[in-house]
Amino acid sequence: MKISPAKTNPSAAPVSRKQRELAQRETLILDAAQNILHQHGYATLTMERVAEAVEYSKGTIYNHFSSKEDLICSLCCRSINNLIEIFTRAVRYEGSSRERFSAIGIGYSLHHQINPMAAQIVQIIKINSVREKISPEKLGEMESLEQRITSIAMSVVQDAIGCGDLPLETRAITDSIVFGCWSMHYGALLLEQSDIPLKSLGFSPAVELLWLNTQKFLDGYNWLPLSSASGHETMFRKLSADLYEDEINTLNNKNKKS
Numbered sequence: 001m002k003i004s005p006a007k008t009n010p011s012a013a014p015v016s017r018k019q020r021e022l023a024q025r026e027t028l029i030l031d032a033a034q035n036i037l038h039q040h041g042y043a044t045l046t047m048e049r050v051a052e053a054v055e056y057s058k059g060t061i062y063n064h065f066s067s068k069e070d071l072i073c074s075l076c077c078r079s080i081n082n083l084i085e086i087f088t089r090a091v092r093y094e095g096s097s098r099e100r101f102s103a104i105g106i107g108y109s110l111h112h113q114i115n116p117m118a119a120q121i122v123q124i125i126k127i128n129s130v131r132e133k134i135s136p137e138k139l140g141e142m143e144s145l146e147q148r149i150t151s152i153a154m155s156v157v158q159d160a161i162g163c164g165d166l167p168l169e170t171r172a173i174t175d176s177i178v179f180g181c182w183s184m185h186y187g188a189l190l191l192e193q194s195d196i197p198l199k200s201l202g203f204s205p206a207v208e209l210l211w212l213n214t215q216k217f218l219d220g221y222n223w224l225p226l227s228s229a230s231g232h233e234t235m236f237r238k239l240s241a242d243l244y245e246d247e248i249n250t251l252n253n254k255n256k257k258s
Contacts, residue, residue: 033050089107101218102214154174166222188207211236
């Protein structure tokens with residue numbers, strides 16, 4: 001596995017027992033809320049129902065989250081943080097710039113296949129009646145994470161320009177490349193999780209079609225090496241094995257149970 005070593009922060013303050021307990025309780029609350037969303041939908045999610053599920057008082061839930069909307073936003077932040085870890089792993093991969101950018105897409109796809117509620121939670125957050133009730137602090141936290149994850153993807157495009165893998169004229173449309181791949185992945189995975197009969201319509205397996213379309217999209221920008229030269233199927237298998245063995249095993253186990 002070709003991954004550069006992670007950077008550590010030796011100056012980070014040690015976590016106290018109380019902080020660990022609070023973090024564990026918050027994780028328990030978030031897991032319960034996500035399960036309620038998955039089983040019953042957003043309309044049935046209440047702070048009372050979450051409190052009942054975790055066997056804590058409603059007041060304890062409010063000590064962690066000021067509203068149901070902040071709770072939903074925290075679920076979204078958790079999902080983005082998970083993606084940041086996945087994106088960072090891809091960026092640290094010791095391969096070409098195109099391999100690293102493609103690895104981001106594979107990781108994004110695996111994350112949403114393992115956590116199908118992630119995309120749905122983002123959809124909920126985008127509803128105006130929900131978003132306007134989120135506290136400014138929590139909304140700021142989410143927007144900061146969104147900026148961070150976007151900058152990770154853009155940094156790979158900029159690296160590709162710097163090393164000559166992308167033509168210099170691409171510099172003016174770095175955001176177009178990132179947005180194009182993001183919207184392609186987001187839309188395809190939402191369709192896969194919907195009730196639309198993609199298989200009977202001839203669009204299956206959706207993830208393989210997404211990978212093929214992504215490579216053709218990058219070919220359109222002349223991002224080297226072109227897929228015809230690199231062998232996009234070989235690249236997919238290599239990146240998946242090198243970077244995402246745990247996620248693939250988790251997904252396989254999940255599919256066996258379903």
